Amino acid sequence: MSRTTAKHKSEAPKNVRAAVITISDSKFDYMWSKNKSLEETDDVSGKYIVQQLRKKGNEVVFYTLVPDHEGIIVEAIDHITATYAPDIIITAGGTGVGSRDVTIEAVKSIFEKSIEGFGEFFRKKSFEKLGSAALLTRATAGVYSGVVI
Helix, strand or coil: CCHHHHHHHHHCCCCCEEEEEEECHHHHHHHHHCCCCHHHCCCHHHHHHHHHHHHCCCEEEEEEEECCCHHHHHHHHHHHHHHHCCCEEEEECCCCCCCCCCHHHHHHCCCCEECCHHHHHHHHHHHHHHHHHHHHCCCCCEEECCEEC
16 A cells, blocks of 8 residues: 555545435335334335444444436535535436336436546445446446535
8 A cells, every 4th residue: 555545545534424314215204104213114215224234333423315317416415515515416216227216316416526437346246236237327426516416
């Protein structure tokens, strides 16, 4: 490891302030049509992400569920960024190739910088667990208003 890399790693925060957004029409529709709280939904992915973040000592400052709609996704990110000042926002859902999968389009439209290697790393790790189905994700990452998404 180079000296510069070692310096960056040593100066990086050990824990982060995180927000989690699950993006799913079906889960959102269920929650609102049945007048359920977020805790009462079957959002396995979002709840797992929140649990893992906390288990590693990170602070989850906000967790929400929104439908697969570009404008609503961007509004949620804007609101969370301005209100909760997270270091990172993790999204779950809407990254496939279906017609309603618009998370990638939404986040890419606001990225100020892209983190190109994230998608490849995510697909590699997913492939190790899921096999070839992992190739269908369009996972990406970038920076918006100083927040890693």
